[in-house]
Amino acid sequence: MGKDLDKYLPLTESTYYTLLALVQPLHGYGIMQKVEEISAGSVKIGPGTLYGALTTLEKEKLIQKVEEIDRRKIYQLTPEGRSVLQKQIERLQTMVNNAREMAPWLDQD
Amino acid sequence: MNVETVKLRKWFWAWDDEKEEAWLTDLSASGLHLLRPDVGIYAFKRGVQKRYIYRLDYQTHSKKDKEQYLNLFQDSGWEHVGEMNGWHYFRREAAPGEEPQIYTDPASKAEKYRRLIGFFLLLMPVYTSVMITLSPRSTMSPAWAIIQAAIFIIVILYFYFLYKLWMRIRQLTGKAW
Numbered sequence: 001m002g003k004d005l006d007k008y009l010p011l012t013e014s015t016y017y018t019l020l021a022l023v024q025p026l027h028g029y030g031i032m033q034k035v036e037e038i039s040a041g042s043v044k045i046g047p048g049t050l051y052g053a054l055t056t057l058e059k060e061k062l063i064q065k066v067e068e069i070d071r072r073k074i075y076q077l078t079p080e081g082r083s084v085l086q087k088q089i090e091r092l093q094t095m096v097n098n099a100r101e102m103a104p105w106l107d108q109d
Numbered sequence: 110m111n112v113e114t115v116k117l118r119k120w121f122w123a124w125d126d127e128k129e130e131a132w133l134t135d136l137s138a139s140g141l142h143l144l145r146p147d148v149g150i151y152a153f154k155r156g157v158q159k160r161y162i163y164r165l166d167y168q169t170h171s172k173k174d175k176e177q178y179l180n181l182f183q184d185s186g187w188e189h190v191g192e193m194n195g196w197h198y199f200r201r202e203a204a205p206g207e208e209p210q211i212y213t214d215p216a217s218k219a220e221k222y223r224r225l226i227g228f229f230l231l232l233m234p235v236y237t238s239v240m241i242t243l244s245p246r247s248t249m250s251p252a253w254a255i256i257q258a259a260i261f262i263i264v265i266l267y268f269y270f271l272y273k274l275w276m277r278i279r280q281l282t283g284k285a286w
Contacts, residue, residue, distance in 0.1 A: 012214055012216050012217075013214065014213060014214050014217065027184075028177075028180070028181040028184065028185075029181060029184035029185055032185055044213055045213050046185075046209075046210045046211040046212050046213040047181045047182045047184075047185045047187060047211050048164070048166050048210075048211035048212040048217065048218075048221070049211070049212050049213045049214055049217035049218075050181065051168075051178055051181055051182075052217045052220050053217065071176050071177070071180055072177065072180050072181075072184075073177055
């Protein structure tokens with residue numbers, strides 16, 4: 001089961017930020033706003049990309065519908081989705097650590 | 110005030126959807142705004158010149174999923190102009206220099222073309238059975254020969270479609286699938 005989740009990695013930037021936003025329940029447009037907010041405007045997800053991501057993530061049970069308000073599904077991470085996010089963050093952490101070891105000057109301005 | 114409707118004939122190829130978008134944007138800049146798309150013929154409404162950015166998406170879904178889909182686009186500022194055989198036409202007004210996208214990474218954009226390929230592959234059994242039914246007979250009348258030629262052209266076109274879409278995916282992702 002734990003091994004299985006590795007097949008989702010590495011996540012694309014859009015999928016990563018979508019999962020990150022869904023640590024709290026949000027509808028589609030709420031996700032787009034949240035991602036733009038937490039990335040300080042550097043990551044924007046278009047509705048075509050997001051719709052595809054939500055469809056896939058829901059099918060793969062990494063996210064689930066918690067309720068539906070005004071004909072808009074509200075999604076949240078499932079425990080599997082949480083694990084995938086955690087694994088991705090560990091990978092990113094390793095990448096940053098490796099960079100610091102190999103090129104310490106990167107941290108100096 | 111009289112609303113003038115203009116109809117234009119145009120054929121568009123699935124892999125050339127970005128040209129289609131640019132064509133519609135240019136027409137809006139000259140004051141012709143898409144009213145509804147139809148196969149090979151488009152209705153436009155004449156109005157004030159606007160910088161509309163058009164984007165085409167390809168999606169087929171159930172009625173309930175479609176509602177979710179359209180709400181997501183609407184919430185994020187896209188107007189749904191119309192639908193034609195699974196192609197959804199969206200637009201939004203944009204400031205000069207602004208190029209709003211509905212697909213913000215190549216991987217998800219490639220998915221759009223994969224869905225199209227999926228649709229074409231779904232038609233494969235239909236084509237095959239038609240071809241078998243209409244395969245050459247020993248007694249070939251001129252009418253039969255014409256039908257045969259037409260089928261041959263359709264088959265060639267079919268594979269050409271698949272090839273063009275496949276190339277588009279390759280271009281976007283560096284791989285065919």
